Amino acid sequence: MINTGMGDAGTKSAQGLDTHKKIWAIGGGKGGVGKSMVTANISICMALMGYKVIAVDLDLGGANLHTCLGLPIPELTLSDYVSKKVTRFEDLLVKTPIPNLMIISGAQDEIGIANLKHMHKNKIINKLHEMNADYILFDLGAGTSFNTVDFFIAADKGILVSLPEPTSIENTYRFIKTVYYRRLKMLEGFLDIEPLINQAMNAKLSSANSSPSEMIRKVIEINPQMGMRLRQEIARFQPSLILNQVRSQADIDIGFSIQSVCRRYFGIEVDYLGYLDHDPAVWQSVKKRKPLLMEFPNSKLVHHFDRIVHRLLGVS
Numbered sequence: 001m002i003n004t005g006m007g008d009a010g011t012k013s014a015q016g017l018d019t020h021k022k023i024w025a026i027g028g029g030k031g032g033v034g035k036s037m038v039t040a041n042i043s044i045c046m047a048l049m050g051y052k053v054i055a056v057d058l059d060l061g062g063a064n065l066h067t068c069l070g071l072p073i074p075e076l077t078l079s080d081y082v083s084k085k086v087t088r089f090e091d092l093l094v095k096t097p098i099p100n101l102m103i104i105s106g107a108q109d110e111i112g113i114a115n116l117k118h119m120h121k122n123k124i125i126n127k128l129h130e131m132n133a134d135y136i137l138f139d140l141g142a143g144t145s146f147n148t149v150d151f152f153i154a155a156d157k158g159i160l161v162s163l164p165e166p167t168s169i170e171n172t173y174r175f176i177k178t179v180y181y182r183r184l185k186m187l188e189g190f191l192d193i194e195p196l197i198n199q200a201m202n203a204k205l206s207s208a209n210s211s212p213s214e215m216i217r218k219v220i221e222i223n224p225q226m227g228m229r230l231r232q233e234i235a236r237f238q239p240s241l242i243l244n245q246v247r248s249q250a251d252i253d254i255g256f257s258i259q260s261v262c263r264r265y266f267g268i269e270v271d272y273l274g275y276l277d278h279d280p281a282v283w284q285s286v287k288k289r290k291p292l293l294m295e296f297p298n299s300k301l302v303h304h305f306d307r308i309v310h311r312l313l314g315v316s
Ligand SMILES: Nc1ncnc2c1ncn2[C@@H]1O[C@H](COP(=O)(O)OP(=O)(O)OP(=O)(O)O)[C@@H](O)[C@H]1O
Pocket: 030, 031, 032, 033, 034, 035, 036, 037, 038, 059, 062, 140, 141, 142, 244, 245, 246, 276, 277, 278, 279, 280, 281, 282, 283, 286
């Protein structure tokens, strides 16, 4: 059951102060793995707990977060803001039937995330930071385009959704690699170590002596100051992971394998938040255009979401 009392995370703020605000991005390389379903249901869980939540559909070009929340296509979307049809960002906020939960919808036209100009992306990120909410959740689209990765990096916490299948796992590693590389590229002095980083980025996941974590060791030897900067930046990159559509204990354990590959290869700590069962209730609720948690409040998935949200809030 969803706990309707406030957790002791202490982030609820009547004024929605910036210092309390948390932005979580839900992404992962592959399409159709359940990113929107996860964003919608985590948002509902949090809103029912009393937090003021805004769910933002950043899957420009394939926006469907509203469907997972049981809403019709919103009238105003981010594309209206980008095209200046709407000038006040707050006007994009759409109420949902769930108290405390609002949504900002993605584009319904051909504006793809890849086409979003750098300037627009930064403006959207800045505007979202100014929003009055306790938590803001980004539903990202599939793929590893610059813009998708930058929205993931702009969040306080990045949550990866993966299926326990080889294609999805490969995409998860590819997504992590792209984010990792982009973060390092933003560092001052990157050009001095670029060849070494490029070499490491091309290394196979199984290769121990040319992996990114080995590359950092080499940089520390050659240029200790830069090496420490790299190490600090990498320590700050701690993506979380949710395995969706699991059917067995072996599927659940894949999360731990991903964790250990990332530790060994990238030298990063992945926080395995938990798993969600494969459950026909998901497509039944999508078909009915009703949010899963509201339509099937007694399903096992509700307990899974409850556990994941408590992990996210740091109260379990
Ligand atoms: N745990 C689950 N059990 C059963 N089916 C699921 C589960 N999670 C997701 N699905 C199915 O997968 C479909 C795709 O989910 P969703 O739209 O959330 O994926 P997505 O990652 O957001 O996709 P896209 O990359 O296209 O935005 C859902 O409509 C649902 O039918």
